[in-house]
Amino acid sequence: MLRYLLEKEFKQFVRNKFLPKLVLFYPLLMMVLMPWAANLEVKNLRISIVDKEHSAASNALINKISGSSYFSNTLYAQSYLDAMSHIESQKSDIILELPLDFEKNLVNRVDQEIFIAANAVDGVRGSMAGTYLTSIVKEFSQEYMDTGLKAPGIEIISLSKYNPAMDYKLFMVPALIVLLLTIAVGFLPALNIVAEKESGTIEQINVTPVGKYTFIGAKLILYWAVGFVVLTTTLLLSKYFYGIEPLSGYARFYLLSYLFMVVVSGLGLVISNYSATMQQAMFVMFFFALIMILMSGLFTPVASMPVWSQTITAANPLKYFTDVMRMLFIKGSNLGQLVKEITILAGFAIFFNFWAVLSYHKSS
């Protein structure tokens, strides 16, 4: 029985004009575009400098700023107002105003104040830009006024473990796989079942001796196979395009991805069981997917959230899988270090699939 149903599902899928293309090209497109776009680093800052003095010191400072890795573009402004117009037309992110007696004050060791204004519409970006610029200027003035006296020589060695080059793509690519799997294995089966409802073919199935497990099972097997294609595409792309591989090895990667697929496909089934039209299913899906994606730590860290919303994220399967993926790719964690996440994901898998089977009725 299952064999014939599987044949039906695969044929239906392959003969669809749109779906096979989607499954092949969407991951490709996303993998090629996304890691470049999804970048929250505070880098490539553009600075407008109001240099009233044009002295050797101010030039040296400007060179130091343009040479730093944070600032990519230096604009010169005649006045503060001029610099503000750069900010208003989005040409610049931050203003540095150097006073008239900058060099003289430095040489004479006179206290002086330097003014910085950062565009803080994006608050974190603005304040980080301010912090970077402050530290560059401070460092410059210390070099300039170097007295030969030494502070207690405490050396601070900073190390960013697991990702020493601070490559943001290494952070985003594993998360992207979560997103693609959710769409391919969560969305598509839900739509598939509702499509049968809407076109009325589910009635025909319901009057056949096909059991509900077999019917749903055939659909799930198809989309788990689709998930395999998506996983492999993304894995190949991340290896050959970005040079990113799961440090923990492929076996753990596929194993845990399959666990997650069981979770999301179950969730998709639950939604499809409660939806009469595709429009409804799609909207409910979008509604939950958006919340789950945004609350998963995919884009913004869970640790930064207030306590109440961290509590909510505890009920979000995507959060655990995002963690798992990042730990597999970046840290090379072993199954022992992932026990908590795996247990919770397995719990979700049982819960959603049990619910899906309970809520599907052959009789209407």
Added chain:
Amino acid sequence: MKQFLVFVRKEFLHISRDVRTILILLLMPIVQIVLFGFALTNEVQDIKVLFISNESNETAALINHRILSSPYFIPVESQASATEAENLMKSSQVSLIVNYSRNFNETMVKEGAGQIELIADGSDPNMASAILSYSSAIIAASIKERMPASLENMGKLSLSTELLYNPQMKSSYNFVPGVMGLILMIICAMMTSISIVREKETGTMEILLVSPIRPMFIILSKSVPYFILSVINLATILLLSVYVLKVPVTGSLFWLVMVSFIFIFVSLTLGLLISSITHTQVAAMLISGLALMMPAMLLSGMIFPISNMPELLQVFTKFVPATWYILAVKKLMIQGLPLSSVVTEIAAMCAMAAVFLALSLKQFKYRLE
């Protein structure tokens, strides 16, 4: 005209009788605003920090105390060795390790020198660089406190940083314009395209096409209810962001609303275009969901700053309608700039609307297939 109104009524009934969809349409903006406003920030807080030091030492104690009294760090109580600490980091229980050199005590006393190693969990590079820069700033400041007084007398250079437009650094200032763009886009483009394609798919389009009403009016009457829904959503978003999130409308409210109307119009025409090139609801939904929502989230500058992207992608972003809208809203609403500053954005959106409209009219089939 009367025919048109009757059709508009029909569409309203269509929507209002699907309670679940309409609920989601009206709830989605509220949930998103609350999420974005309160939950989504990339501020650094509650960093789990683990100190590794052999003996306690005055300088080390001061540094530890300073680090823990800042709002960013919370301690992990553990007497771990360096390898145990790394294991804790591997299972994400620790984000920062402060490791004093083995003879820190001794060298501090003898030579006034020592070594401190800061190890941050770099899997999130952004967090790692913030953690490292905060913690080393705190350490540097505590070291300075213990410096001999002779060093204090050099000319002090104080820097004052002003955070323009958003002095309290609320992340909602940045996210609200993005949410407005996303919601309006989804509702207008996706809903219109689906509702038209559904008529095609269920075959009712044929019936409508043989009715005396002009085909253009069929389409127009479909966009009216979604236009009204979008206006309601716009009002909810603005009210919530002003009164709940306390994001003020610093510029002109009138022009903000006008620019939003233009964007709603662009999205509606985009929906029409999608509906004219697709035949099934699934295709229409997936195109509008995946090809519109993802770019609107990723390429519009809603979450990720456009200036971080490579040149080629920056060119790409110019073709995403939401990019222009979000830019215009940021200028009008947050920065409080006059209308003259958003002329480019308005022109770009109008041009897009014209192109989408022309394309979809060209594609629209009056004849039965």
